[in-house]
Amino acid sequence: MTAFIQLLTAFLGSLGFALLFNVRGTRLLPAAFGGLLSWGVYLLAGAFLQSDPLRYLIASAAFTLYAEILARLMKTPATLFLVSAAIPLVPGGSLYRTMEYAIRGDGQAFGSSGLATLLLAVAIAAGILLTMAVLNMVSTLPRLRRQSSK
Numbered sequence: 001m002t003a004f005i006q007l008l009t010a011f012l013g014s015l016g017f018a019l020l021f022n023v024r025g026t027r028l029l030p031a032a033f034g035g036l037l038s039w040g041v042y043l044l045a046g047a048f049l050q051s052d053p054l055r056y057l058i059a060s061a062a063f064t065l066y067a068e069i070l071a072r073l074m075k076t077p078a079t080l081f082l083v084s085a086a087i088p089l090v091p092g093g094s095l096y097r098t099m100e101y102a103i104r105g106d107g108q109a110f111g112s113s114g115l116a117t118l119l120l121a122v123a124i125a126a127g128i129l130l131t132m133a134v135l136n137m138v139s140t141l142p143r144l145r146r147q148s149s150k
Contacts, residue, residue: 010040013087060125067079068135
C-alpha cells in the first residue's frame with residue numbers, strides 16, 4: 001500500500017507541476033505519468049540496490065528515455081516531459097535537512113548531508129546527460145552509415 005501511495009503522490013505532484021508549466025491537452029497526463037514512472041523506477045531499483053545516487057541515476061535515465069520517446073511521438077520538445085518527470089526525484093527533503101544542520105551550526109552533519117544532497121543532484125543530471133548523449137549517438141548512426149556508403 002505504501003508504494004501505491006508514493007506512486008500516486010508522484011503522479012499528482014508531477015501533474016501539479018505540469019499544470020504550473022502550462023502543459024495542456026493531450027500532453028498533460030503523459031507528462032504527469034513521467035513522474036510516476038521516475039518514482040516507480042526509483043522504488044524498483046531499491047529492490048536491487050542500496051545506493052541512493054545509483055537509484056537516482058537509473059530513474060533519471062528512465063524518465064529521460066521516456067521524455068525523448070514522447071517528444072518524438074507527440075512532436076513536442078522533450079523538456080516538457082522531462083521537467084515534470086524529474087519532480088519526484090528532486091532532493092528537497094535532503095536539501096532541507098542540510099540547511100537545517102547549517103542553521104543549527106552542526107558542521108559535521110551539514111557536511112555529510114550536503115555531500116549526500118549534492119550526489120543526488122549530480123546523479124539526476126548525469127542520468128539525463130548520459131541518456132541524451134547515447135540517444136543522440138544512436139540517432140546519428142544511420143546518417144553516418146549512409147554518408148560512408150556513398
